[in-house]
Amino acid sequence: MSLSAHAGRLTIPLTLLCVTWCIVAHGDEAQDARAREEIHKYREMLQEGNPAELSEARGEELWSTPAGPRQATLEQCDLGLGPGKLDGAYARLPRYFPDTKQVQDLDSRLVTCMIELQGRTREQAIRDWHKPSSEMEALVTFVAGKSRGVKIEAANTRSEEQQMSALGEALFFRRSGPLDFSCATCHSHPDRRIRLQEVRDLLLPADARAVLTQWPAYRVSQGQVWSMERRLIDCMRQMRWPEPQYQSEAIIALEAFLQKNADGGVMQAPGIKR
Amino acid sequence: MKQGRRQFLKSGGEISLLALMATAGLLPDVVSSAEEWNQAAFSAKSVDDVVKLLGGSAPQQSDQVILNGPEIAENGAVVPLEISSALPDCDSIAILIEKNPNTLAATFDIPPGTLPDIQTRVKMNETCNVYAVVKSHGKFFYAAKEIKVTLGGCGG
Amino acid sequence: MANAIKVRTKLDGDVALIRLLISHPMETGLRKDAEGQLVPAHFIELLTITYKDRTVLSAQWGPAVSRNPYLAFRFKGAEKGEKIKISWLDNLGESRTDEATIE
Numbered sequence: 001m002s003l004s005a006h007a008g009r010l011t012i013p014l015t016l017l018c019v020t021w022c023i024v025a026h027g028d029e030a031q032d033a034r035a036r037e038e039i040h041k042y043r044e045m046l047q048e049g050n051p052a053e054l055s056e057a058r059g060e061e062l063w064s065t066p067a068g069p070r071q072a073t074l075e076q077c078d079l080g081l082g083p084g085k086l087d088g089a090y091a092r093l094p095r096y097f098p099d100t101k102q103v104q105d106l107d108s109r110l111v112t113c114m115i116e117l118q119g120r121t122r123e124q125a126i127r128d129w130h131k132p133s134s135e136m137e138a139l140v141t142f143v144a145g146k147s148r149g150v151k152i153e154a155a156n157t158r159s160e161e162q163q164m165s166a167l168g169e170a171l172f173f174r175r176s177g178p179l180d181f182s183c184a185t186c187h188s189h190p191d192r193r194i195r196l197q198e199v200r201d202l203l204l205p206a207d208a209r210a211v212l213t214q215w216p217a218y219r220v221s222q223g224q225v226w227s228m229e230r231r232l233i234d235c236m237r238q239m240r241w242p243e244p245q246y247q248s249e250a251i252i253a254l255e256a257f258l259q260k261n262a263d264g265g266v267m268q269a270p271g272i273k274r
Numbered sequence: 275m276k277q278g279r280r281q282f283l284k285s286g287g288e289i290s291l292l293a294l295m296a297t298a299g300l301l302p303d304v305v306s307s308a309e310e311w312n313q314a315a316f317s318a319k320s321v322d323d324v325v326k327l328l329g330g331s332a333p334q335q336s337d338q339v340i341l342n343g344p345e346i347a348e349n350g351a352v353v354p355l356e357i358s359s360a361l362p363d364c365d366s367i368a369i370l371i372e373k374n375p376n377t378l379a380a381t382f383d384i385p386p387g388t389l390p391d392i393q394t395r396v397k398m399n400e401t402c403n404v405y406a407v408v409k410s411h412g413k414f415f416y417a418a419k420e421i422k423v424t425l426g427g428c429g430g
Numbered sequence: 431m432a433n434a435i436k437v438r439t440k441l442d443g444d445v446a447l448i449r450l451l452i453s454h455p456m457e458t459g460l461r462k463d464a465e466g467q468l469v470p471a472h473f474i475e476l477l478t479i480t481y482k483d484r485t486v487l488s489a490q491w492g493p494a495v496s497r498n499p500y501l502a503f504r505f506k507g508a509e510k511g512e513k514i515k516i517s518w519l520d521n522l523g524e525s526r527t528d529e530a531t532i533e
Contacts, residue, residue, distance in 0.1 A: 035346060039424075042344035045354040049395075051498035054453045058433035132455075138433075196346070196424045220352040223455070223497040274349040309488065311475040311521075316492040352496045371494060375460065379494035382503075388486050389445070393502035397458070397494045 035196055043272075052141055052218035052270035055133075055225045059142025062135055068118025077113035079106070079143065080155075090147035091267050094164070094256045095155035103155075103164040105255050107229050108247040110139050126246060132224050140227045144216050147267040152212060154260040161256065164249075168257025171250060172202075181239040183254075197274075202258060209265025212258055217271035225270055228255055316378050321370050321405055324378045328368060330414035333407055336361065339417035341406040350398040350423040357392050357417075361410040364390030368409075373402035398423050435516065437530035446508035446532050448479070450501045450516065458493040474499065476519045481505065482512060508532050 064073050079089035080097070094105040100112055107129075114125040129136040155161045175182040183202070186192060190207075192199040200207040215228040226234075229247070232254055237243050244251040315327035325333050342356040357367050367390065369379040379396045390408070398404070401422045408415050436451040452474070459471025473493040479486050486505040510532055517527040 038344060038346040039348055042346060042348050042354075045344060046352065049449060049451050049500035049502070051451060051453075051500075053436050054433050054451060054498060057436065061433060196348070220349045223351070309476055309478075309490070311490055316490075354500075374494055375458075376492060376494070379492055381490045383485075383488045385485055385487070387484070387507050388503065388505040391504055393500070395496040395500050397496055 032193075036198065039196060039198075046220070046272050050218055050270065050272045051223070052216070052225045052272060055138050055141040055218070056145045056270060057142075058133070059138035059140070059145075062138050063142060066118075068114065068120040068124070070117065070119035072117045072119070074110075074113050074117060074139070076117055077110070079109055086143060086146040088147050088150040090144045090269075091150040091152050092155060094161075094252050094259065096158045096160045101160075103160050103252060103256060105227075105229055105247075105252050106140055106143055107136065107227050108252065110136065110143070111247065129246060130230070132222075136227075137225050140216050141225045141270050144227075144267070144269045147269070150267050152209070152259060152262050152265045152267060154256070154263040156260055164253045165256040165260045167250075168253035168255065168260075171254050172257055177239055177241040179240045181241070183235070183239075185239075202261060205261055205264070208258060208261035212262035213265040213268050214271030214273070216269055217273045219273050221274055228258075232258075312381070315381075316376055318377055319375075321372060321377055324368070324370055325407060325414055328366075328378075328381065328407070328409070328414075330407075330409065333414035333416045336408075336415035336417065339406055339408045339415050341404065341417040341419045343404060343419055343421050346422045346424060347398060348424055350400065352395050353398050353404075353421060353423070354395050355393070355404065355406075357406040357408075359390040359408045359410070359415075361390075361408060361415060363410050365409040365412075367392055368405075368407040369394070369396060370405040370407060371396060371398055371402065372405070374399050434526060435528045437514075437516070437528070439514075439530060439532045441508060441510055441532055444508055445504050445506050446481075446514075447504050448502065448514065448530075450499075452499045452501075452516075452518065454497070454499060454518075454520070456491075456493055456495055456497045456499060472520060472522055474518045474520045477501075478517045480515045480517075481508065486514070 062074070064075060066073050076083040079086065080092050080095050081089050090106055093109065094103050096103050097109065097112070104112065111122060111125045114120045115122060126136065128134050156165060172183045175185070186194070186199045187202040190201045190204065192201070200211050202208050202211065212228065215231060216225050217231075218225045229251055232251055233243050233246070312327065315324055318324045318327055325331065338360040340358045340360070343353060347353040355369065357369065359367065364384050366381055366383050368381045370377050371379050374397070380394065382392050384390050398421060401420070403418045403420050405416050405418045434453045438449040440447040454474055455472050456474065457469050457472040459468065461469050463469050471493055473495070474491050477487075477489040477491060479488070487503055491499070512532050513529050514532065515527060515529050517525065519525040
């Protein structure tokens with residue numbers, strides 16, 4: 001059989017194959033797009049009536065409640081803008097604090113204040129931090145809420161801050177654990193998803209902003225507000241990495257790196273998530 | 275489902291603690307309205323059984339009952355619903371979730387002057403039909419909608 | 431009160447839109463905690479909302495209502511400055527009454 005005859009024979013099946021592929025591929029795309037749309041609608045429907053507001057109100061009360069051996073409130077707590085200055089403070093964390101000589105995030109700075117102002121021990125301050133309706137949950141929600149509408153200003157001027165975000169970046173790309181995952185495995189490509197969940201490309205400023213401006217967030221799955229730090233620790237767990245200790249340097253470094261990518265994003269936390 | 279302390283108190287002797295509390299004016303407003311939680315309805319395992327236990331039978335599908343909800347719920351723990359009715363008179367609205375361990379999620383009595391329009395959030399065990407059942411002039415009407423419940427990915 | 435319930439009211443003519451967020455675990459009794467123990471059922475069974483002396487909504491809930499329940503509804507004949515009362519009673523006999531002003 002001549003080549004042209006062969007070609008003629010192949011044309012129809014090839015055409016069918018192409019058409020089928022197009023239908024399937026576009027069918028897939030269409031389904032993907034619809035699923036994403038529907039999930040966005042679901043998320044929209046949850047925006048009104050965020051149970052995080054209940055935690056926020058609790059946090060506001062706790063802020064002015066005397067506690068610890070010194071029976072002091074947290075009202076003089078310095079979150080980076082001066083003692084008691086809450087508005088916009090969360091949008092500038094993590095940052096370096098001269099009194100502790102450390103780069104701290106909100107969770108760890110609250111503990112510093114509980115120790116310094118209220119005379120509590122570190123152990124007392126973080127006791128049951130992850131349990132429902134914990135003090136930390138309420139305080140983190142309250143303080144973050146005071147940055148609503150404020151632009152994220154990632155602290156990146158001091159060498160300590162730069163070192164932390166560099167460390168965070170290294171951790172982001174480091175493959176480890178039994179699955180040989182890094183954060184980048186999932187979070188460095190556009191349009192990725194796990195089952196029906198979009199997985200954001202955290203290296204893209206637009207995506208990083210979309211994420212970081214929504215935390216802390218009420219997580220419907222747990223019925224609790226989680227801080228950004230807590231959410232990152234849980235990501236590690238999901239990657240089958242050993243979980244970093246609460247408020248450890250490693251996790252704050254990762255936060256610092258992500259916050260840097262999210263610079264300029266307008267805070268909307270507390271958000272609400274699945 | 276156990277009734278807990280309330281049942282225990284009521285099954286006591288001639289003079290129950292509840293009665294004593296009522297006399298002393300110590301009951302919260304809800305209980306003094308003498309409403310009894312419909313345990314049977316809340317333990318029923320099918321749409322038909324629930325409707326029967328709510329005092330109805332053979333509910334009719336109606337376009338005048340509007341059930342709004344997401345097509346896909348990212349998490350079955352919180353599924354937002356809005357139910358409204360354009361039927362003349364709406365005495366009550368009930369929310370039924372077909373494949374939940376117990377079908378009935380909630381009932382709302384709509385007194386005169388209150389609009390037949392409720393928004394709330396329910397738990398769904400799995401993808402299934404959700405029913406909004408409205409009682410109007412003693413008859414039962416419903417709207418149904420399938421809501422898909424996804425299995426988590428990573429979650430935001 | 432602020433952390434046990436959040437109430438938002440909106441008046442449109444004489445129709446009040448009421449949106450509630452109630453702090454309550456609404457446990458089904460079927461869930462296991464981190465240690466593998468069943469968490470006992472704990473959920474609101476009865477809810478009554480009154481305006482002046484009139485019941486504007488009464489509800490019976492089961493544990494399938496979501497944790498930290500959200501509820502929105504509207505009623506007629508509302509006036510600014512008047513109060514609504516929200517009472518609930520749960521399966522463990524716990525109860526609460528809160529008031530809110532129509533704004």
